[in-house]
Amino acid sequence: MNWIKYIWILIVVYIVCSARTCNETEEATEKQKEEYTVNLINSVKDVFSSDSLSENLLRAFELSASEKLIDFTDYLKIASDTSLDLNFRLHAAGMIREFFIKGGIEIKDFFKNQLKPKPATLEDLLSLSLSGKVAYWIKPLQININDPLTRVNDSTYIGSLSFNFKYISIKNPDAKEMISEDHFIEIFLIKNLNTFGKENLETWQTYLGEMI
Numbered sequence: 001m002n003w004i005k006y007i008w009i010l011i012v013v014y015i016v017c018s019a020r021t022c023n024e025t026e027e028a029t030e031k032q033k034e035e036y037t038v039n040l041i042n043s044v045k046d047v048f049s050s051d052s053l054s055e056n057l058l059r060a061f062e063l064s065a066s067e068k069l070i071d072f073t074d075y076l077k078i079a080s081d082t083s084l085d086l087n088f089r090l091h092a093a094g095m096i097r098e099f100f101i102k103g104g105i106e107i108k109d110f111f112k113n114q115l116k117p118k119p120a121t122l123e124d125l126l127s128l129s130l131s132g133k134v135a136y137w138i139k140p141l142q143i144n145i146n147d148p149l150t151r152v153n154d155s156t157y158i159g160s161l162s163f164n165f166k167y168i169s170i171k172n173p174d175a176k177e178m179i180s181e182d183h184f185i186e187i188f189l190i191k192n193l194n195t196f197g198k199e200n201l202e203t204w205q206t207y208l209g210e211m212i
Helices: 002-018 026-049 055-080 086-099 122-130
Strands: 136-153 156-169 183-196 199-211
Touching: 055 086, 055 122, 055 136, 055 156, 055 183, 055 199, 086 122, 136 183
Parallel strands: none
Antiparallel strands: 136 156, 156 183, 183 199
């Protein structure tokens, strides 16, 4: 993603510029490191907490939301795998909740006939997963921007993704794979107050919403 590349460039610049030469004193080097560290932090703040988001940055956040959808399916596989330790599966379920705007979001027809009873909300799905009743891992095949992120107020953008996926049996991964129809999922970009060490900073974060 563009913003990740940007951060890595800043880090590389910091490492290169803070490297001590034979003619530099240790005191001067430490001062230089401190200055570059401050500049690096300020540059990252500009990316993640800016009030005005460029089109390129919005596209980067849309890509972040797409990757979060993939992460959701990966963690759902872990939560559904009864061969794994229950605490490990519970942690995966907790991570999934953090991906979504709220736990009670609807997931209409997401698993269609693959699950009985058919889950209506994310919490229903997680409950079925942890009870060992989800037999299929879902792997996204195509994820596209359906509605670009659009600003609705000073702290919120809303958009949507379109996607389909294949069902892969957890217990028998060599079984015939089934391809889903197209689905849609809301994506949100929210500005939240977060704590970084001793500092409180408002930063933009992506979340997943309701699935249709």
